[in-house]
Amino acid sequence: MTVQSQPLQKQEGIQIPIKALAALALVGLLAAPFAVYPVLLMSVLCFALFACAFNLLIGYVGLLSFGHATFFGGAAYFTAHAVKVWGWDPLAGILLGALGAAALGLVVGFLAIRRQGIYFAMITLALGQMFAFICLQVPFTHGEDGIQGVPRGRLLGLIDLNEPLAMYYVTLAIFLFGYFAVWRIVNSPFGNILKAIRENERRAISLGYRVDRYKLGAFVMSAALAGLAGGTKAIVFQFATLTDVQWQMSGEVILMTLLGGIGTLIGPVVGAAFVIALQNYLASSDFPVTVLIGVIFVVCVLVFRRGIAGEVLEFLRQKKNRSLPS
Amino acid sequence: MSTIFGIPAPALYGQILIGLINGSFYALLSLGLAVIFGLLRVINFAHGAQYMLGAFAAYGLLNYAGIGYWPSLVLAPLIVGAVAIIIERTMLSRLYGLDPLYGLLLTFGLALIFEGVFRYWFGTSGKPYAPPPQLTGAFNLGFMFLPIYRGWVVVASLVICLGTWLLIEKTRLGAYLRAATENATLVQAFGVNVPRLLTLTYGLGAALAALAGVLAAPIYQVSPLMGTNLIIIVFAVVVVGGMGSILGAIVTGYVLGILEGLTKVFYPEASSIVIFVVMALVLLVRPAGLFGREA
Numbered sequence: 001m002t003v004q005s006q007p008l009q010k011q012e013g014i015q016i017p018i019k020a021l022a023a024l025a026l027v028g029l030l031a032a033p034f035a036v037y038p039v040l041l042m043s044v045l046c047f048a049l050f051a052c053a054f055n056l057l058i059g060y061v062g063l064l065s066f067g068h069a070t071f072f073g074g075a076a077y078f079t080a081h082a083v084k085v086w087g088w089d090p091l092a093g094i095l096l097g098a099l100g101a102a103a104l105g106l107v108v109g110f111l112a113i114r115r116q117g118i119y120f121a122m123i124t125l126a127l128g129q130m131f132a133f134i135c136l137q138v139p140f141t142h143g144e145d146g147i148q149g150v151p152r153g154r155l156l157g158l159i160d161l162n163e164p165l166a167m168y169y170v171t172l173a174i175f176l177f178g179y180f181a182v183w184r185i186v187n188s189p190f191g192n193i194l195k196a197i198r199e200n201e202r203r204a205i206s207l208g209y210r211v212d213r214y215k216l217g218a219f220v221m222s223a224a225l226a227g228l229a230g231g232t233k234a235i236v237f238q239f240a241t242l243t244d245v246q247w248q249m250s251g252e253v254i255l256m257t258l259l260g261g262i263g264t265l266i267g268p269v270v271g272a273a274f275v276i277a278l279q280n281y282l283a284s285s286d287f288p289v290t291v292l293i294g295v296i297f298v299v300c301v302l303v304f305r306r307g308i309a310g311e312v313l314e315f316l317r318q319k320k321n322r323s324l325p326s
Numbered sequence: 327m328s329t330i331f332g333i334p335a336p337a338l339y340g341q342i343l344i345g346l347i348n349g350s351f352y353a354l355l356s357l358g359l360a361v362i363f364g365l366l367r368v369i370n371f372a373h374g375a376q377y378m379l380g381a382f383a384a385y386g387l388l389n390y391a392g393i394g395y396w397p398s399l400v401l402a403p404l405i406v407g408a409v410a411i412i413i414e415r416t417m418l419s420r421l422y423g424l425d426p427l428y429g430l431l432l433t434f435g436l437a438l439i440f441e442g443v444f445r446y447w448f449g450t451s452g453k454p455y456a457p458p459p460q461l462t463g464a465f466n467l468g469f470m471f472l473p474i475y476r477g478w479v480v481v482a483s484l485v486i487c488l489g490t491w492l493l494i495e496k497t498r499l500g501a502y503l504r505a506a507t508e509n510a511t512l513v514q515a516f517g518v519n520v521p522r523l524l525t526l527t528y529g530l531g532a533a534l535a536a537l538a539g540v541l542a543a544p545i546y547q548v549s550p551l552m553g554t555n556l557i558i559i560v561f562a563v564v565v566v567g568g569m570g571s572i573l574g575a576i577v578t579g580y581v582l583g584i585l586e587g588l589t590k591v592f593y594p595e596a597s598s599i600v601i602f603v604v605m606a607l608v609l610l611v612r613p614a615g616l617f618g619r620e621a
Contacts, residue, residue: 129559302417
């Protein structure tokens with residue numbers, strides 16, 4: 001999102017002991033399945049990766065995609081089909097999902113980047129809805145039933161993924177890989193050009209960058225990473241259904257990113273954990289989750305645009321500024 | 327039985343009529359979206375929810391207050407318009423000057439709230455709403471039977487579209503509105519109360535959506551989900567038409583509705599996606615939309 005009016009991504013100058021925190025987080029993630037139900041954790045990891053992929057577009061290129069469920073859910077279908085019907089290795093299935101999502105991203109991105117801003121959001125939403133209709137009708141997705149009973153199988157023929165801990169650590173590895181990929185993209189020369197496009201597209205054009213190609217490249221990468229998340233989710237939960245491709249899912253990933261903090265690396269993870277925990281908590285009550293999600297949206301947009309991580313970073317920055325003699 | 331391109335003529339006419347009806351709603355909703363976007367620079371995602379609220383207002387007025395169809399045609403838009411004015415004053419107006427995407431996200435959140443609340447109260451199944459007794463029955467047009475209510479919807483929506491167009495193009499208020507769309511600061515400097523104009527415009531757009539909802543209630547069932555699925559199609563319509571022109575939004579709505587109806591006859595599998603395919607083709611050939619001005 002182009003937020004020239006409020007600098008939310010300027011993290012320079014904050015001295016947080018990043019390495020120590022990262023090591024602490026890693027230890028926490030490695031130990032987590034002994035404290036929390038692993039399936040819940042894996043769900044958080046899949047959605048966190050999905051949100052990070054989405055954030056790559058909105059946070060660093062300023063493009064709001066309202067159709068990211070296409071890549072997440074599409075990849076889930078591809079992976080589920082490859083593993084269940086063709087009997088592929090789960091890893092190969094997940095890779096196929098990510099590749100398929102990248103291909104979808106190429107098509108959707110090619111069309112959507114022809115318009116900017118608000119139109120980009122509407123086009124991705126419409127194309128996402130079209131993909132959901134297609135998934136409802138083509139035979140391989142099994143319509144309303146979805147693809148059920150996907151075997152988890154043995155990873156590379158070695159690791160039995162039916163073992164919850166093994167599945168958890170594989171999911172964690174995939175998440176870390178995706179997170180690293182996002183970090184690498186954002187902190188590369190390519191990522192700097194993306195940020196330049198976000199800040200001032202016309203200037204980037206006048207500097208000689210082929211903005212459309214960079215946008216499309218970022219879109220495909222984001223789609224592929226969303227697909228990685230979706231494919232992994234299909235293996236973890238052993239099904240792929242229409243829920244994953246519908247616009248509500250696109251809305252959810254937007255919410256996770258917005259709540260966690262657009263344009264921060266850690267924000268989408270925080271947001272995903274928060275939303276999944278909330279849904280899990282409310283699943284047993286009959287409280288309408290949609291209403292709560294809507295309320296969080298409204299509150300975030302009105303008073304909390306930096307998101308959780310953004311607010312924390314801002315707080316740290318102000319604290320630092322105050323302690324410095326000026 | 328006569329056939330056209332191998333299709334029985336009554337089926338063809340029937341689908342064209344359905345297309346025309348759907349097109350009426352596409353036109354009414356994209357018109358409201360275009361009016362709101364033109365002045366507020368906000369894509370009103372809650373437009374579908376406001377359409378649904380209009381239908382539920384008519385349903386509620388009938389079932390809880392015994393107020394029938396005709397008064398509802400006026401009352402429901404007033405109620406929804408008032409709700410929209412409160413939303414604009416308390417929430418939307420805080421977002422002017424920020425990135426327009428925030429407006430989209432806010433109204434998306436509002437749409438989720440409305441949809442969720444009504445689904446919690448009424449469930450997902452549709453509620454029937456009978457057309458008024460004056461409009462039941464059907465005409466025999468010679469080549470097909472036209473249910474009177476459906477004919478009424480087509481005529482009414484055309485009149486509403488024309489009326490809105492006249493309001494914007496031919497009245498003083500419309501002139502202010504168009505001027506503020508071009509340059510709000512300058513218009514304010516001339517002594518026009520632009521913030522009030524913004525509020526009124528949002529209220530008017532929402533009222534239009536609610537009016538469409540009342541018209542739709544006897545045709546489609548009144549259901550909490552009726553708005554959101556429609557609004558995504560209307561977004562595609564808006565992308566095809568471009569939001570630069572009011573008339574363009576109206577024409578595109580009707581044409582795409584009829585096209586969708588025809589697809590249902592000739593290739594039913596594609597009928598739910600044909601509008602999106604047209605959108606993709608238009609983006610390839612004329613990215614700014616058929617009637618759009620390059621932003």
